[in-house]
Amino acid sequence: MSSHDALDILRRDPRAEWIARNRLHPLHGAVVDNDMAEQRGPSGLLRKNPHRIGFIGPNGIKRIDRLKGNAAASVKGRRSGAAQAVQLPLHRVENPDFYIAVVADMVGGRLTSHDKDVLGQAHKLVAAMAGEGAVLTVCFGASKEAHFDTAGVDRLLLLDDEIYDDYCPEQQLAALQQVEAEYQPQYWLFPDSVNGGTDLGSRLAARLHQRPAVQAWQVDHQTTVCRGAGGTVDITRETPRVLMLAEECADQIDASRHEALSVTLTALPTVIAQLQNQGPVAVDPNAVALAEAEFILSAGNGIHDWEQFHTAAAVLGATEGASRVAVDDGFMPRFRQVGATGTWVTARVYLAVGISGAIQHMQGIGQCDKVIAINTDAGCDMVKRASLSAIGDSEAILGELIKRVQAYRAQLSVAGDQDAA
Secondary structure, X not given: OOXXXXXXXXXXXXXXXXXXXOOOXXXXXXXXXXXXXXXXXXXXXXEEOOOOOXXXXXXXXXXXXXXXXXXXXXXXXXXXXXXXXXXXXEEOOOOOOEXXXXXXXXXXXXXXXXXXXXXXXXXXXXXXXXXXXXXXXXXXXXXXXXXXXXXXXXXXXXXXXXXXXXXOHHHHHHHHXXXXXXXXXXXXXXXXXXXXXXXXXXXXXXXXXXXXXXXXXXXXXXXXXEEEOOOOEEXXXXXXXXXXXXXXXXXXXXXXXXXXXXXXXXXXXXXXXXXXXXXXXXXOHHHOOHHHOOEEEEEOOOOOOHHHHHHHHHHHOOEEEEOHHHHHOOOOOXXXXXXXXXXXXXXXXXXXXXXXXXXXXXXXXXXXXXXXXXXXOOOOHHHHHOOEEEEOOHHHHHHHHHHHHHHHHHHHHHHHHHHHO
């Protein structure tokens, strides 16, 4: 692609588009461009903006400005770069009267969607309590997260010492006990997940002599509703101090920024670990069930070089998946099918190659964290769903991806040999 072509790429801001569609969002007035009468959609057709002041609807009634122009500033998309970022209002807590502690899973060094749900629940509890409260978020290990502020973190305790790099529940528990002694949180909130939240929350509850609530999904200061019997019944109980929360327990923070001020502990306790981490065990990615896989490379009708696809999956270390079309055509076995008529997946990264996005397939990937699409159709449903899209020939893109990953790993190998020498 030439530099001239790169300048002609239209870059979209999905968040700004979502706010523009949501007329009740507090930033709706700042995002909607009242001067933009029409825009060209991915199909090439012109689309009119019905929210524009002066727009005449099918009933012949002209839309008027009841705010007299006070909803001001518009954000115009720019072909030379990404759309201007929306500046959310800053929520600041100078001197907190109390804290609510959230212990994040931080899978891969970043907040998961489950973590953000728990942060949303923490702010619901803060809003219902008297005084000014702050959400104290505790994270273990190296962090790659760059958006603690928009996730709702008021105070950030990042424990990234080497002792937290490996599996060390006893060491983490000692740190949480120190947090309890110094900050005395009103509540302890954990994601009820296999990524560490359930185990660590149970350990802390035992040390605090608390009976924790598990799989909690409706929480207030008086009562907590938990899922029981495999999600078939609800159990109502008094709200305890230690809560392990189910996914989608509360809405995520999306209308404000928070300070995310860094805090420290006056003392960092160390313990003699009873469990020793012997390192990861090499596993064939295709031996992992689709429903449990964290990284899936999925093939659709746009794949023609299947040998290259299998090579790409092996190089990336991804579990292979497929659309129904690829399975029906005999290119992939039935147990590899992703979708409502196949397997519902919850991968952290779902890389869809040549998949347009039928409704059954989109239902099956609804719980995936990040979706990446490679497709020739910029207007297909999969591209609209994706967090990142590459528009072009799948063979060329996969070939370049394989070369770059192999080169990167070779570079790491050389650097490791030099360090050993």
